[in-house]
Amino acid sequence: MYGYFAKIRITAKKIYNNIMKQNAYAKINLTLEIVGKRSDGLHNIESVFQEISLCDKIEIEKNNTLDIKFIPQIDTKKSTAHTSSEIFFKKTRIREHAKIRIKKNIPIRSGLGGGSSDAATTLLLLNKLFMYPMKNDELIKIGETIGSDVSFFFLGGTALVEGKGNRVRLINPVKKLYVLLVIPSFSFSTKDSYSQINGFKFDTTNSTKKLISILEKKKYDLSEIENCLHNDFEKMYLSVDKNFTSTLRNLEQKTSKKFHLTGSGSVLFALFNNISEAKQAQTKLKTTGVKTILTETR
Structure with missing residues (x-):
């Protein structure tokens, strides 16, 4: 450290x-x-x-x-x-x-x-x-x-x-990517979410190990990273929360881009190679009144 x-x-x-x-x-x-x-x-x-x-x-x-x-x-x-x-x-x-x-x-x-x-x-x-x-x-x-x-x-x-x-x-740093954040109108309590997740069983995905392995390579595509993106809380919310499910599906339909949850929520994000694509997706979402923030990896 x-x-x-x-x-x-x-x-x-x-x-x-x-x-x-x-x-x-x-x-x-x-x-x-x-x-x-x-x-x-x-x-x-x-x-x-x-x-x-x-x-x-x-x-x-x-x-x-x-x-x-x-x-x-x-x-x-x-x-x-x-x-x-x-x-x-x-x-x-x-x-x-x-x-x-x-x-x-x-x-x-x-x-x-x-x-x-x-x-x-x-x-x-x-x-x-x-x-x-x-x-x-x-x-x-x-x-x-x-x-x-x-x-x-x-x-x-x-x-x-x-x-x-x-x-x-x-670990090996992620190459520079643009990150489109979507801030929903709802939020989740971290404490409540962890309590709720006790009742769920998840298949082992090894997504973390797979992602680290990709980052260790000298060259990789964004699609390889996207294939490893995974969040157990996202899987849980999709099975129990209709509002979350509807929000996620609407984002993906409007942008033709896969969005994922960060932490225990409620912000969702999508990754882009270049800023022009990220801004296009952001513009599409702004017309629907969705609150967004465009940022990048460090």
């Missing part, structure tokens, strides 16, 4: 002495397989996470009190940025605090990892702002207590994610 910390030290921008800003990037799941339930009630997964350019923008400076605000204001009593900041100051016993402003661009409850990315980026920025009072592995341990997939956002890029989401290994 240490390479990502070096990257942060270079890209975090100082506006002046004690003010810094950094992007907190979103992710999509190219694969997401539920491979078992753990003794602690959580689930083991095998998944390929891919960082994308859509991001929240975080700005931070020293302050007498902890002051965190989102723009626009989000409907939550305590965000992951609040939790990560409180743990950081408790463990370091630093008397100063921080003023943190987060411009929220990543939709909440979307499967794009916005909250986890905010947590990881906030920890990294606080550590830099106060001259690195915590070691890298200490920050990672804090992240694991906040959310299962926070660990990925200390690395970014393309990664194999296993266990409950805390075991992360960088």
